[in-house]
Amino acid sequence: MRVAIVDDERLAVQRLVQILECPDDVEVVGAFTKYTDQLHDFTCLRPDAVFLDIDMPGMNGLEFAAPLRI
Secondary structure, eight states, rough: OOOEEEEEOOOOOOOOHHHTSTTTTEEEEEEEESSHHHHHHHHHHHEEEEEEOOOOOOOHHHHHGGGGOO
């Protein structure tokens, strides 16, 4: 499974990457601390799942997820 992570806290992103990369069947294709970076790269990354922080400056995770629906 290909996953991406978006969280404004760098330590949270790093820890989630460690947790998710443990199983062999998970590939972290993107880890971002700014949602604007993810929006730009999303079409190229094509993750199966995106882990989003709900409370981010500028846009919350739910608002961010709305246009990502496939």
